Amino acid sequence: MDLQRRNNVTVRGEGPSTLIFSHGFGCDQTMWNYLFTHFTSRFRVVLYDLVGAGNSSLEAYTREKYLSLNGYARDLNEIVDAYAEGPVILVGHSVSAMIGALADRMAPGRIAAHVMIGPSPCYIDSDDYVGGFTSEDIQSLLDTLDSNYLGWSSNMAPAIMGAPGQPALSEELTNSFCRTHPEIAKHFARVTFMSDNRKDVTGLATPTLILQSTDDLIAPVVVGEYLHAVMPNSQLTLVDNVGHCPHMSAPSACSAAMDAFLCTWMPKHAG
Template sequence: MNLQSRNNIKVLGEGPSTLIFSHGFGCDQTMWRYLLDHFTPRFKVVLYDLVGAGQSDLDAYDREKYNSLAGYAHDLGEIIDEFGTGEVILVGHSVSAMIGALVDRQSPGKIAAHVMIGPSPCYIDADDYVGGFKLEDIHSLLDTLDSNYLGWSSTMAPVIMGAPGQPALGEELTNSFCRTEPEIAKQFARVTFMSDNRKDVAGLITPTLILQSTDDLIAPVAVGEYLQAVLPNSTLCLVANVGHCPHMSAPSACSEAMDSFLSPWVGTDVD
């Protein structure tokens, strides 16, 4: 199967290093558009849709393969091998940050650095770990999603987006959720919210920028602080923002933080 059509891959910009942007649950590559003009003059930029999302090839969706994040990590590894030039930095939103961590664990050195936006290695509270949700909360969320996906999407997407002063963004995320094939979305939601990747991130030495909103229902600040503690070469940057998608609702703050972090991989000085 052609990799480019499978994942609807687009390549923009030019530079000595490659930024690969990997979107989160219910999203697609178009949601990176607020950052692209800032980075394409200095980086090769690769955009793609996870299989089952956006304009990816739905015929490539295999329920067995994608019943864990490992299936998505396998795809990302292939994309890096074929489209990555120079050093590769993964910009992963939400669950894609953990998909990138899995690739890094499996193939050390394949990813030179991570920018994790709203990441969470585990959404469920456990012992002294604060993930933001109790197990019964996640079960309830998934049960509601199973029984009424469109209703769940219409209610939850604006809450996930946040950005109370930018209602159009909530509408955009709602529409994106509703465009996703419901059975695929249900499985991906279960895989995402039931995953526990704490062992995968613990001790990962790759340079990492953690971008966390100051008010995020899905990934609270405590999760960012946990990641900073277990990733030995990480920096936590809190973005003054309400919601789980600061790359859309606070793109300038994200770009500024990313500029500082990415300076070692830029061929020329940042403007």
């Protein structure tokens, strides 16, 4: 199966470098519509849907391949090889930030930089780490998903989105959750929330911008601080925002932070 059909790949804009946008759980590439257009006059922009989401090919989905995030990382590297031109910057929201880190580990040197929006390498607290949830919290979440995915989506989307002054965004996220195949979403949720990628991000030397909302139910600020501490070439920028999707609810702040970051290491191309 060709990659365009498998991942519903879309290419916009032109420039000497490529920005690849990778969405989070329950979303698809349309969630980037508030942000990506800012970059199309200066960059080649590649958008895609994770297999099982959006308009990707459901025929390409197997539980065996996507039993861990590694399957999605291999897909991402194939998209990089097929569609990217020049230096590659991965823009990953939530779980896709970790998919990007895994892709980087699999093909060292191919990815020039990361922009991680609301990333978390591990959601579960441990003795020496704060992820924001107890193991009981995560198991309860997964049990609720298994028993009533659509109900969970309707109840949780507004809390995940935040943005209390922009109710249309909560509705957009709810609709995105509801478009995702329920059985695939349940499996992907388990893969996402049970993953522990702390070893994968520790010492990752690729220049990285960590963008965190100041108030995020899913990825609290302490998680961004952890990532900044263990990734030697990272910088942490806090966006004054409530919710897990600042690329939707605060796109101007996100684009400004990305512009500043891009200018620090590729001034010839960032404009």
